[in-house]
Amino acid sequence: MDDNLTRFLADLERFGAEACAAFTAAAGAAEVEQLRIKYLGQKHGQIEQFDTFFKSLPPAGKKAIGKRFNEVKQAVKQAHESAKQQPAAAGLAEAAARPSTGFDFSLPGVRPRLGRKHPLTQTAEELVDIFGRFGFTVADGPEVEDERHNFEALNIPPAHPARDPIENFYLGDQTLLRSQTSTVQIRVMERQPPPVRVVAIGRVYRPDAIDATHSCMFHQIEGLYVDRGVTLADLKTVLRLFAASYLGRDVHIRFRPSFFPFTEPSVEVDMSWDVRGGQWVELGGAGMVDPNVFRAVGYDPEVYSGFAFGLGIERMCMRRHGINDIRLFYENDVRFLDQF
């Protein structure tokens, strides 16, 4: 190692030791700041000359002393950071020395244990609350259903692939776990004459392979609106008002044609708060109630029309809270539950 480098290293060590000692001994913010200017200042700090020298070195020289150069620089900066914290610490020590008369508000409060509603419940309640404002009453139906309510009355004939036993959880020849909350539509319309404006919320079951986005059991919210003169425009309006209320911002709704046996026309519903950017987010499935569904419950499709929609609670909850795995909902680790 040549002399220049040896001398540089010795100076560097001396600089480091002196600066660190000075920062440690400093009392008060003003002195720390003076020392910072002296040692670390951008323009005339002593560190500057070392930097300039270092930059002028050929690569071999840089390699020889680079590691130590950075270590010393880091140590001085560290000493400066510690010194900056010092005044606060000194203040605390001063406070500690004072005789205490008042309440120590720096102590954590004594918190009564607080439970949380499950995130799915919170999402479901929020949805029901919003639809409640639009005049939708909550309706209910059983989870174990017969084929009439899960299929036949919903215009799903025996040959339809959705009726394949492999696609459903059958309990016997005649009963199965409902595969959608649309069953409740039928139960409500069997019970009461139009007009109808209900939402049904609850567990549904499909034998999907379980992964981060699929579960064999999940939750749906289903809406049904039947009256004279109900059109696709009412559906679009209600869903826009819903999405805007849920997100707390103006949104637009887009319909993509789709197929569900119990609605015609059927659509997939997208929403966007940035139509110009072309960003559309899938909201759920919907459509106008199929005339065969009306006939199955004794409503006259020439007199009444209506719409239905279905949204997945898990999917909405996951998107809202940034949850990345549907299985977390049913695992119930309290460290998960307590986050919501």
Added chain:
Amino acid sequence: MIVSWNWLKQYIKLDISVDELAHRLTMAGLNHESTSDVEGDIAIDLEVTSNRPDCLGHIGIAREAAAVLGREVTPPKVDFATSRPAAVDLTRVEIACPDLCPRYIARVIRRVKIGPSPDWLRRRLATCRVASINNVVDITNYVLLEASQPLHAFDFDKLTERRIVVRRARAGETINAINQKRYELTADMCVIADASRAVAVAGVMGGFDTEVSDRTTSLLIESAEFDPLAIRRTSRRLGLSSESSYRFIRGVDPAGLDWASRRCCQLIVELAGGEVAEGAASAGPPVAERPGVVLRFAQLKRILGIDIDPAEARSILQRLGLAELRHDAATVEVRPPNWRRDLEREIDLVEEVGRIHGYADVPEDVAVPMTTAPRTPRERVDALIRHTLTAAGFSEAATMSFVDQSLVDAFRPWSADPPLAVDHPSRRHENMLRQTLVPSLLAVRRLNESRGTFESDLFELARVYLPATARPLPHEPRLAALVTGRELGELKGVVENVLDQLHVALSLDVRAADRPEFAPGRGGELHIGDQLFGYIGQASDALVAKFDLRKTCCIAELDVDRLLAAAQLIPQFRPVPHLPASEREISMIFNEAVPWLIVESLVRQAAGAHLESVRFLGLYRGRQIPAGKKNLHFGLTYRAADRTLTREEVDQSQQAAIAKLRSELGGELRGV
């Protein structure tokens, strides 16, 4: 359905970008999933809904694109030379099960030369992710992807007596399929047979023995229609599915069988040579003409909420291939094409017009009338229960409705019937529907313990499933279950708070319940009035051990529907007393066996009409209290509605209460 861009352009002039086409098709119902580059071609993945089997082929997609873009579709012209003897002189087709196979067309080609496919054909198939086998097999696959009609090529010379019998499989019959696996067939499956044996599982997979090989020189080309339900059953039963079965399950165009058969022969002659025998050997009735469907233009506005000009509606229907039979100012009658089996009713036409017109101009700001929407009692009760329990420090869990046998056996307070069970291969173990929520919560507690959280207080509000004998569907009462590491008394307090929040008028009565799930003497049935509505207790050592819990815990389960019946959701005002009360206390030593309930009721009997309330304050055992005894400490509030009570009056009532406890229970006053 993977669509090849180059292939599609063969049938329709496309001067728009791939992205533009994908977007337009998406907005017409063919949802675009992805686009990828494949060696000089572009593969466009479109999701085809189950009502549109016609779109499972390139011509179908081209027709759809043509309707959307207002273009012409030009399907390939099918033309080839034929020779004698005719097909009917070479082979015979017989359908023995017309319910499973309505139609079957067979053509015969002789002197073909089996070999590799030309490059263009291999590339087309590769874009659609279909492997190339040989020229003949590739052509059948090509026509399948073109016309969405599955075809099968048999080695004609290997068919016994060179004829086809479509029949049900015989009991015990087996077939060696193309995948070289042997399958056992059952009598509800449809097979293609020759004079002696099954040579294909109809619509699902061909047989190994008669498949086209390098030595094949004569072919029998099958183009048929099968019953969708039968194909689905067979496919499931055998665990076999194919591009063919997928299409048959959704339904093929019966009028398209012959075109596909001829198209296949044309391509074989072009690429593999050979002579096509004149005509076809076929079975099954001709395809009946479809009835007309009437669309009233007023229905468009009534359902879609927008005005669509009748001229536009007619144009859309014609572009979609529906033949216009007649029209007037208010209606149009059209005959749907054979490939659109999904179009049968007026509402189907409304949707067609709507989706091709597009839903973009359906307004999203119409006036929706207001209406009543009361919160249901069930919602109110659920909300109050959740509110009370979360305020008490319990976190809500959501667990699976499915349980296994060990969870069923763990705790059975509500039913002794065998649990309902689902029959599905994906759920061999956890296949039972639960009859209580408690075991699921104990499992959650164990999971949390195993992850280092020992203080989990949990509840769940969900349904259970109890078999019912008198009705087809089970009972599904809704329960609220609680599991906690806190003391039994604290848990009872939480239950009391729930009843208080629901303003249940009847008082809570807990009756001893000796159940194996509870520690001895520490389990009870919860009653309001005479109605059993739940259980409470400390888990027995056996239960704790079964769930491998580190700490014991207390559990309770309430029937929410019964609570709902007892709840008073709109509490009524009672005047708040404005005269001062006199507060007294009593501290008395009793035998251990004396329950608080007896003490309280005796006090109420003896202390006179001015006694307002009796409040338990504490229970002491210990050094100053003799063995077998306990000290009960309680407060009494005296008040009159119309005046302030005198000290003497209160003393008198107080003495009467003390005297009663002495004489009836042998209580000894300890002084306060």
